[in-house]
Amino acid sequence: MTTNLLEYWEHFDNALDAKHQLLLNGSNYKYDFSKPRGAISCYSIIKIEEQYHLSTSYCIGVDWLDEKSAIYIAPKLNSKNAKEEINLVEVDYIKMLFSSLKYIETSNEINDLFEIKWNKPEIEIKQTQDLLTPLLVIQYLSLVKTIVRKGLKKSYYKVEHNLNSRVKGKVLVGKTIKQNIVKNKQLYTFCKYDEFGVNGLENRLLKKALVFVKRYLPTFDKVNHNDFTTDLFNYIAPAFENISQEVELNEIKHSKTNAFYKEYAEATQLAKLILQRFGYNISNIEKSTITTPPFWIDMSKLFELYVLGLLKKEFPKYNEVQFQFLCKGHELDYLLNSGNYKMVIDAKYKPQYKFTGITKEDFRQISGYARLKKVYEALDKNHNENINCLIIYPDLEKTENHFNNLTSVEKSLKKYTGFYKMGVKVPLVKK
Incomplete structure (x- = not known):
């Protein structure tokens, strides 16, 4: 089903375009972004004398109006006085975020920035209209950079190895019979045991998300963002070169809090969001038309x-x-x-x-x-x-x-x- 996408911008306060007037049949439409200091309006559409009037505020994003129509608010502002001719300029919200990240002391500040409605049907938009993914990626890379600067966290994790002439940990009887005894490899035994190092579940999750991010970065606007995103990734990548990306999300229930590695909790959460954003399918990254869950970003x-x-x-x-x-x-x-x-x-x-x-x-x-x-x-x-x-x-x-x-x-x-x-x-x- 084709979605009717009504495209507008921040601080818009006027009647809807004539072509959009015909798409709506309700009386009023609105959505408020719930915030700790009180909700803020994302948009409000009111029917006045048989004409729909739209008011937008500080939020950018995309959301459903009804089953067939959605509204998209771009990060654009009028550089002229409201009484003058409209001259829209696009705010580079990615550079705004990037320049402020090193001064933000708590992850709650970032969490208050956006809201994602994972439980709602996804909306089809152009890749160039995707405002959510760049936000998640920049935030994620910045956190992982901090982790790499400190050094990856070491932890115990389960490994399986086919050991020669020795036994360690738990013997995997079934696997030993199938892979060794049947094949006349009498001196080998499959064992499962704990190892201590950087190849733990959390680091594997971070690596898995980085693989998706690496494929995503070429789709960034090269003129405006390519330099600092590439520099960020190149700083991070060597630290994860020997980390496996084999991990199941249900293996990581939550990240244990650690005062020194406090960034891990948010980084693993963001890694899950990035994987969820792409539907865990790396081929979804390079499509020119994508689907996205409804979301709002508080500018x-x-x-x-x-x-x-x-x-x-x-x-x-x-x-x-x-x-x-x-x-x-x-x-x-x-x-x-x-x-x-x-x-x-x-x-x-x-x-x-x-x-x-x-x-x-x-x-x-x-x-x-x-x-x-x-x-x-x-x-x-x-x-x-x-x-x-x-x-x-x-x-x-x-x-x-x-x-x-x-x-x-x-x-x-x-x-x-x-x-x-x-x-x-x-x-x-x-x-």
């Missing part, structure tokens, strides 16, 4: 991680930038405490802030954070002083990022004291 969360990377790079000293500062149910994006800068900073994935002021809701939220006593204590500020606030948003026309003079007049908001906004360059896909 606002990705932008938050991207800005974290920019801030950590600019202010690298320990605790200069505190991420997700918690205080009695409040979670601040960042606290900056570096020299003269003592600020509450919030990332907003709202490119329209280049052309407009900030909303009252955002102002109240961030200024409220700046009044928390715990924030004053963390920044070592007197309670009679105001704490400066900064909003960082994506500027689609900016060519470089500079973090000098964060409290300049150009960045200040005229209606407020001690409140600033600043656009940052985001990577875009080259056409």
Whole structure:
């Protein structure tokens, strides 16, 4: 059955195309991405005066609308003011993720990025529209790189060998009779025993996923991503050269936690997702048209991680930038405490802030954070002083990022004291 795919982009707010109006017959369609800090809307389609109106937010992905139609939201934004002519540019979400990975301390941050509906029927899309697989692959390679840098974990694992003139472990009687006694090889005995080394089940699973990834990498956009993905893989591959890929997923129930090898738990989970993504069939990788489970990627969360990377790079000293500062149910994006800068900073994935002021809701939220006593204590500020606030948003026309003079007049908001906004360059896909 052919799927009707309705293709749109982020922050779309208008009537559906005429050809799409005829495909729907319900009254309303919507989906919310459940998040720890509250659900966010992926899309909403409302019928107003016999016409369907679509609103999208920060999420990209593909999902079913009904049994015949699906919606696809691309990582594209309008670089112009909403009142001007639309000029769509494609955000390179892979480079955003890659640049922030080394600054992310917990796997929960990545897990909050996406949602995959494995229990729903798959949707047919073009290979070039596959947003999910690159995300999984980059995250996986980055984790495995960390594992390789530390050294592969050693463990005990079962092996079977046909031993000559000796016995070790458990004798496999049936196999010995069939393979040795019947063939008049009287001195040989099949034995099963434990070995200690790097060829354990977890490393085999990682190797099996790497075989799929190796076949997948040539399908990456060579202009935008080939260099860093190839470098990543070439760094990893030699460590797994002598590791077997013979493993059954049901053999690995869960990864034992280990403080030094903490990356293994998430890496093995991602390896399973990658294998599941390709249906455990390596020939599925090279198809121009693929099927994918419905999924959503939260671009606002990705932008938050991207800005974290920019801030950590600019202010690298320990605790200069505190991420997700918690205080009695409040979670601040960042606290900056570096020299003269003592600020509450919030990332907003709202490119329209280049052309407009900030909303009252955002102002109240961030200024409220700046009044928390715990924030004053963390920044070592007197309670009679105001704490400066900064909003960082994506500027689609900016060519470089500079973090000098964060409290300049150009960045200040005229209606407020001690409140600033600043656009940052985001990577875009080259056409």
